[in-house]
Amino acid sequence: MTSRPWGTTPRPPKEPRYPWHAGAATGIGSYPGDDPAEALRVVLGELPEMPHLPELPARGPGADIAGRTAGLLVDMPVHLEPSGWRFSDRPGRDTLRSRDHLARDLDVLEEVAGGHDGPFKIQVCGPWTLAASIELRHGDRALKDPGAVRDLAASLAEGVAAHVADVRRRLPAAEIVLQLDEPGLPAALAGTVPTASGFSRLRAVEEPVAEDTLRTVIETAGAYTVVHCCARNVPYGLLRGAGAKAISVDLRLVPERDDDAVGETIDAGTALFLGAVPATDTVLPSLQETGDPVQGLWRRFGFPAAQLAEQVVITPACGMAGASPRYVREALKRCRDTARMLYEAAD
Template identity: 30%
Template structure:
């Protein structure tokens, strides 16, 4: 059982965010991401910043792949370096870190090629850039271990795009750029390839986060170490989705988000696990994460991280 910060925090100061993470987290410390600083500071931008072979620039709809590094590319990389310098100054050496990245489906859906189409529309480019993401993440993890003297880096993969991909609702960049729906089977198999390769390079533990609505066939095929979801939201899932989660618990772990009262949250996790036919020991092995949308300031974020830590301790007994 452990508790970790989710990683997305409000505010503009990386130093203050690092201080909150250090003061309230338990176990692995999440490298903070501050999306309120702008489009070059969200999870997608932070991921693009360490893919050295993928120069990008900001276009009218978002990030666009370029032939060579642009000023925007250099700003992304400089911000990442400066942020890590500031975090290192706050933390010094620390043995366990948590790195949050955008997964391959979300990256390929959000970024355009310089011909005006999403990467996802080009199968060859999609394969190449997904491979770049594996290699770049592995290199980044190695650099983080050296910088912080860490022996473990947990990778928290964000894949908010998979639901729209499954539904076929991601728009193309023009009437001639149709993004076809992807089956949950294909989504899961490609995610599994990414996770397997990343594990082979780094031996990292992998959390997979697709938001509050599950896509259990995809998640079971992807086979991360833990699924990220809200235990409160899970009570509103359909029976098929709960059956999929029950199957998952036979061989995997769960990472639960939320900002509820610690006692209520611990009870919700315990009741859900028991309802699915598992013992209290399964609940006690859950990873607790705070809710990144629960706070508008760092003081509030500090409180919900502490609540996650307290819920973790309650489940441990």
């Protein structure tokens, strides 16, 4: 446990500090099924204050996290090999399928949620996780080649900026929150990402390089950005240095050894999206048992309870593509009810 007296001299809030109202909840990204309209209606019904654009990987290649984001890349087409996604010389049916999935989702978004006037979250794969997921033309992961990573980040930044602008056009009254999914970043920093053959590991990425690359995408996108990392060893300082306004984590994977990094993150005013609700089918604990770990984390630092309700957003632990539709509704409702309970407890 950290010995620093976090929260003894809280900073006065700047208004408006966050795009959401106190006591907010949202989802992470993926859902079961293949009907974007139905998934979006569920999200809007259960998370009306901060809904997000559902991702439906069950639709097949191009709807997965890497393929979906690869469709946004500018002048860097991809195609699908048995080993996964690989860069191509020209756009083919796999790139077009990725773009078609997203185009349909955005048409549905405009039709179903075009009048939404609060924060609305969209998700794309971050540059480091994408670089570990796409292969170069000769088969090695893009992560192996620093020049390829730079090109990928620049292309992604341009594509994401255009995507954000397109969503803003379709939701003119909404404030767009951009989530960059980076579950692969800790492994890239630790040098534990396997090569394409699986027989060795790629060289560790230096933290300044990782931070600069992530900053390129965040700054170019021009939206309030949250970085989601559901792995262990979340690099809180690096993410803040890259310009992330919020950090999304699985609450179960926040050990006390991270207290200094988490305390500094809270003290800096960076929001935390805390995954407090299991993402796959289970018997949910009571509402109080769901909120206790969130309050327990906050009490370790001594920050005011009212600040928790403003600075923390409650989410599922991760994406919910593996859950049943019935459980998805229960889990999203539990996120919403937990956030409300924490808000009311702070009054």
